[in-house]
Amino acid sequence: MNTVTTNNDLATYIVRHADDNVVIGQRLATYISRAPELEEDLAVGNLSLDHIGVADHLFTYAAKVDGGERTGDDLVMLRSEREYTNLLLVEQRHDGFGDLIARQFLFDAYQLPLWEALSASTDETIAGVSQRAAKEARYHLRHSSMWIVRLGDGTEESHRRIQASIDRMWRFTGEMFEADDLDREMASSGVGVDPSTLKDLWETTVDAVLEEATLTRPEDSFQTSGGRCGMHTEYLGQMLSEMQWLQRSMPGQSW
Amino acid sequence: MSYDVPVAPGDKPQDVQFGGATDHGFPLWEVFVRAKRGLSHTHVGSIHAPDSETAIQNARDGYTRRAEGVSVWVVPSMEIVASDDAESMFEPFEDKPYRHPTFYEIPEEVGQL
Numbered sequence: 001m002n003t004v005t006t007n008n009d010l011a012t013y014i015v016r017h018a019d020d021n022v023v024i025g026q027r028l029a030t031y032i033s034r035a036p037e038l039e040e041d042l043a044v045g046n047l048s049l050d051h052i053g054v055a056d057h058l059f060t061y062a063a064k065v066d067g068g069e070r071t072g073d074d075l076v077m078l079r080s081e082r083e084y085t086n087l088l089l090v091e092q093r094h095d096g097f098g099d100l101i102a103r104q105f106l107f108d109a110y111q112l113p114l115w116e117a118l119s120a121s122t123d124e125t126i127a128g129v130s131q132r133a134a135k136e137a138r139y140h141l142r143h144s145s146m147w148i149v150r151l152g153d154g155t156e157e158s159h160r161r162i163q164a165s166i167d168r169m170w171r172f173t174g175e176m177f178e179a180d181d182l183d184r185e186m187a188s189s190g191v192g193v194d195p196s197t198l199k200d201l202w203e204t205t206v207d208a209v210l211e212e213a214t215l216t217r218p219e220d221s222f223q224t225s226g227g228r229c230g231m232h233t234e235y236l237g238q239m240l241s242e243m244q245w246l247q248r249s250m251p252g253q254s255w
Numbered sequence: 256m257s258y259d260v261p262v263a264p265g266d267k268p269q270d271v272q273f274g275g276a277t278d279h280g281f282p283l284w285e286v287f288v289r290a291k292r293g294l295s296h297t298h299v300g301s302i303h304a305p306d307s308e309t310a311i312q313n314a315r316d317g318y319t320r321r322a323e324g325v326s327v328w329v330v331p332s333m334e335i336v337a338s339d340d341a342e343s344m345f346e347p348f349e350d351k352p353y354r355h356p357t358f359y360e361i362p363e364e365v366g367q368l
Contacts, residue, residue, distance in 0.1 A: 039313035142312070
């Protein structure tokens with residue numbers, strides 16, 4: 001069952017997509033200054049800001065839909081791990097650039113069709129944010145695909161390492177296409193999208209890029225899920241404790 | 256090319272050299288950005304990238320993220336041919352002010368050219 005403490009279904013729905021973006025945005029931000037090249041550092045910073053920008057819009061809207069008691073910042077900074085409803089993929093730790101790119105690529109290939117579908121949402125705010133986000137996601141996917149191809153079809157070592165990263169992230173990909181009651185309800189009312197309908201597009205993208213990169217698509221064996229219900233892997237709590245530390249120790253602090 | 260870089264205890268100096276034998280950096284590209292349609296592409300700086308496609312993306316991230324442009328060119332820096340010897344190349348023009356059309360009277364009706 002969902003542990004989100006929002007007051008209505010629409011807010012819960014918006015928050016889950018906002019959570020995906022703030023978590024991957026924070027993950028990317030922790031990589032700044034560690035990229036293999038200065039140029040890639042800038043690119044990772046841009047990706048991070050794009051995701052956090054989308055999250056900001058969505059959290060602000062979710063806070064409004066929720067009834068106005070809490071701000072968007074409260075939703076980000078004052079919810080615990082169990083109240084976060086992001087996908088497990090985006091919270092995964094990266095041990096190096098290969099992991100970061102593998103995680104980003106598998107997520108970008110999901111987010112682009114997601115935003116394209118949500119661009120037609122009957123909810124004007126969701127449609128507006130999604131139209132903007134779709135443009136950004138198109139670039140994100142181009143960037144991450146480019147790296148997958150270059151690393152996969154690069155040297156023996158880069159091939160081995162990016163294949164290992166893809167393998168490592170793979171078991172968190174099935175969750176992206178699991179639809180729960182809320183997804184189906186939002187899809188049938190025209191506000192949201194049923195994520196299971198995105199899987200074909202995702203597979204087409206992923207298969208084409210992996211093939212070009214001379215990489216092997218991992219077996220769809222064991223898949224983990226639970227993020228949408230607040231059941232996370234060990235990494236989210238660690239990330240949140242760092243991200244929320246200032247607000248937790250000095251509540252209401254701003255600059 | 257190498258820079259003086261502070262060396263952390265335990266680091267060997269060659270570990271932190273740039274541009275030397277330990278450097279695995281990518282080639283340099285010059286970046287030209289067109290601010291808006293109708294204007295020319297203008298040189299804005301340079302970036303490193305392994306190939307042209309990556310160079311375009313890096314240029315986009317490095318030089319257009321504040322909406323500076325509508326089009327980007329990248330050129331391998333190695334391909335740029337530069338003038339040398341400013342003395343013989345450009346100094347001869349310094350005492351030929353008559354090559355500037357500044358001696359004509361402009362009729363009032365013409366207004367701002």
